[in-house]
Amino acid sequence: GSVMLEGAELYFNVDHGYLEGLVRGCKASLLTQQDYVNLVQCETLEDLKIHLQTTDYGNFLANQTNPLTVSKIDTEMRKKLCREFEYFRNHSLEPLSTFLTYMMCSYMIDNVILLMNGALQKKSVKEILVKCHPLGRFTEMEAVNIAETPSDLFNAILVETPLAPFFQDCMSENILDELNIEILRNKLYKSYLEAFYKFCKNHGDVTAEIMCPILEFEADRRAFIITLNSFGTDLGKDDRETLYPTCGKLYPEGLRLLAQAEDFEQMKRVADHYGVYKPLFEAVSDGNGGKTLEDVFYEREVQMNVLAFNRQFHYGVFYAYTKLKEQEIRNIVWIAECISQRHRTKINSYIPIL
């Protein structure tokens, strides 16, 4: 415990040195600006495949039979990321393994919600399973459509999964309709973020210094996005406030103000109080061709994750690498979509990874 806290530099490499080296090596294989310039020039998905072959992706599409589709590329890229992550996780020691489990939880939440939404729309489990993120897979998730209420879900299905602790606040007997599922998701995510934040904070050391700002940003981003999405729905202001994660910079004043916001302008006014978020909201421009709030947040996230690599002896690199890789996948999918739909005007609005 306390020895660890004082001497990350001394002891870190004993347990985690190999993996840290590995993840830094993996980070070096992220696509460069030049790669993106080349990708954007591609005429067809085949061209894209050829160019990706010259990068670290290698011949990951070699076994795909023609014709190549965007979803095939997406799936294969996710699989590759998942393989890397699994490798890290299988070779990790405590407390890094707990950290990595925390990282997986967010994907697990997404998958559970996805499956429940699918069950609501009477889609077959197999159909939905394909869409689930491979990082968030676990055995029990295929059974989530049995549950009818959140407490059912907890008691019967998820009680033995890592997601169980996040259910404290959302045990209710409400029937799971679309709104309730969304509320469930946000509540789960809130407790998840708070727990993850607490874990990093308690761990201390460089990990806390790196991870806490990233998670604070993540919490605030969720608060903003929840607010934005709740405009024009029948979600009450008080209800809305209960969904905000409380581990961000906005807590507590900002969140209270945000709960009262009624349109984008008011939200922007809340953000103006914070030096970090003011420039982000200013970068958002209306009209076509401009950046959306989402894009701006993504850019900020990429920036933070890249900076995480400047420090050594902390777990943040694993988080940052996974997030950067995910952003890269989003970028490639965006470019691939633009190519396959012949919608080249917007092809350049991917998020550059510095």
Added chain:
Amino acid sequence: APPPSGAAGRGAAAMGSLFRSEPMCLAQLFLQSGTAYECLSALGEKGLVQFRDLNQSVSTFQRKFVGEVKRCEELERILAYLVQEIRRADIPLPEGEASPPAPPLKQVLEMQEQLQKLEVELREVTKNKEKLRRNLLELIEYTHMLRVTKTFVRRNVEFEPTYEEFPPLENESLLDYSCMQRLGAKLGFVSGLIHQGKVEAFEKMLWRVCKGYTIVTYAELGEPLEDPETVSGWPAAGAHLQFPGAAVAEPMVPVSPLQGEVTKWCVFLVSFWGEQIGLKVKKICDCYHCHVYPYPCAAEERREIQEGLDARTQDLHTVLHKTEDYLRQVLCKAAESVYSRVVQVKKMKAIYHMLNMCSFDVTNKCLIAEVWCPEADLQALRRALEDGSVRAAAGASRPGACVSTLSSWRAPSTGPCCVQRVRWDRGCARPPRAAASSALTFAGVAVLASLQRFPGCFPRVERALLYGASLPLLRWQRESGATIPSFMNTIPTKETPPTLIRTNKFTEGFQNIVDAYGVGSYREVNPALFTIITFPFLFAVMFGDFGHGFVMFLFALLLVLNEDHPRLTQSQEIMRMFFNGRYILLLMGLFSVYTGLVYNDCFSKSVNLFGSGWNVSAMYSSSHAPAERDKMVLWNDSVVRRNRVLQLDPSVPGVFQGPYPLGIDPIWNLATNRLTFLNSFKMKMSVILGIIHMTFGVTLGIFNHLHFRKRFNIYLVSIPELLFMLCIFGYLIFMIVYKWLVYSAETSRAAPSILIEFINMFLFPASETSGLYRGQEHVQRLLLAVTALSVPVLFLGKPLFLLWLHNGRSCFGVSRTGYTLVRKDSEEEVSLLGSQDIEEGSSQAEDGCREVTSEEFNFGEILMTQVIHSIEYCLGCISNTASYLRLWALSLAHAQLSDVLWAMLMRVGLRVDTTYGVLLLLPVIALFAVLTVSILLTMEGLSAFLHAIRLHWVEFQNKFYVGAGTKFVPFSFRLLSSKLGGDDLV
């Protein structure tokens, strides 16, 4: 790795020298689009040239031949699939000895069709087989399930009465007995198989979800079964992580064809009440990937199903067998040609990769490639191009295209107009008309291409003229439809060519030692030539023991004699290292034998080969005349008895009879002051060897300056450097040798210390010392003055000279050097030019001026570089000389270690008395041998090897070697891995 280009079997003209890398020239190849593929195929077989990428700015997928590359990749994919299937079926894959040439273009389509057809067929058969096998496995599972559940039924029957206890749990009111009937009807069963590891979680979830409305019974299945779901033909390639060292992540290749994962299973039976619960149970079964099979309630039904299953299993077995036989036939047939196909496709892909590096000329009829080619191989290159053209022409079955080469065509930067000399290779006295015209045509193409590449080289008027002259030629060619054979011409360039030093199996290892430090700059003196001798020698100085040396020599000899043995050539890791360095080891062993003889060390013992030069009995007083006894300190019985240490006095007549013929006198092995004596000898030897080695390095620098025509460097750098070194350390050597020669046993007491003398050389002591010789002081002052003078020359000479050149002589000086340089190149043309001589001269002057302006003159930078270099050199002279003392230190360490080993093992073993001694001696000798090999030969050898490498890289090579070149990597099919399933090329 194989040598970069086959040194063997090349004509004597191509014999390269090891002293310098070979002269290279940049050549443009004009490949007619029709024949380009064949030409490159011919070039690839010979491995003559290195291609330059002319389309660096073009991304991979925008290049010209990307379609063809894609096709090759498609073929590779199919072939990889075939190889995998063949391996899975355990069919031997013959790897042919000879590598087939790249397929002619005509055959490619045919091959592709064939392979695609084969793939489709194979996939279909495999799919069928998989399906059949899956069915079979399911049937087997079902059979097992039925067998196991039979026992459950018996138990269930026993439980029957207890059903009555459950109804109150249901929320329905149960009033009459008929309800029980209804309940009985609702009683349902789900049965199937589940992975053994999941049973517990499965049961827990069932209990949680269904709240006890179910009864689960399960039993382990005795034998493990294959999982029908994992039966699939195609594990995704690259499905494993490829981290270095992560050997664990190797993909699990199934051993037998199409085998599913074999795991342990549990058979379960869930009995439940109510439709709702039933649905939930089914969902949970899906969640845990159970294999659910219908459960027969009645015994008769069960028997019927069982019989049906048996019959179907039989049928499936036969069908599966037949399918497998057919599949095997198909694969066997494919296996015959698959190796050559793989090689062919690899070659084809390599060719297209190279073609992608070429640019197109204006008319789009012809590909232009730029290649580096050793000048010695130009003829071979021409021939290869001809071969390629002929083959392509034959392939296209066009009437014999006239093949001729345009030789010695010079690009226009050497003169205002290009001079063409067409040589008719076929020896026709009078070239046929068509040939003449085609020759003119490709002259036109060449001119145009050069215009494109070097627009700046032509004065504007001439450019227009040349266009004017070449265009009609081209137009004429297009109309007449004459074919242009591929040809080449050399073009001058200012870029530094790659370095090619041809090696053979003997010199390769030494060249590798040098290349590991840095590949030599183009045409600079190659230290590898001298390393062949100096490296093993310096190693041996540190490893001087002829016993150890001989063992090493024998080991290396064994490797050399068996060098063709396949187990050695394909060896891995450490063995491979030894094998590649076998000739180095051989020489190291031989030289160690020599130095061992000089040190007179054999496993730390001295050998008395020629009889010692010392005579002990001469020291006794009894052996001398009484008159002499008084003058000398002699021994008598009491002296010998009383003293533990006795001293031989060489000045006593008869005691020292003259030096031992070779090396150290064996009597020193007995002396207590042996170490002192050897240390003095080895230390001096190290310094002498070191200074000779370094001086040699500086001298080699002179050859570099001569070759690069920087004569001023000799006077301003090399000679001051030499003076600096020789005046201080050369003089030290002189003193050492002088003292050895002049002082004898009689005068030894008067001999001054060299160390003191050397220090006094710098300190000018007030009191007169005896000195080595008369006038020593003056000589030393003179040497010191020379040393002191050479330092400022070294610091400032070169920068000031360059500054003077730049300011005072401006254009004139450089243009003259430029002129001579180019003149030498274009000697051939000069005779042909005739009246244009004068014009050439003027254009040269212009060229020279342009050169100067393009090269930025920065005095500060030159000065800094020179000052740093000089400081490094002057300090280095002292530190490097000290560094050579490692020769002494390591040789001392080696001798002492082997001495310790002998004293602690063999001496103990030999002291035991004769009766038991033999028994003990055997294990002792074994241990001695093991330790000798592992510590003295391997570890000590490695350390001496590393120190020898250091002495070469740092102390020797930094005196002259730049090592900033790039290696010449020819486009050669030999460099493609010829292994099946190996990773990609390029």
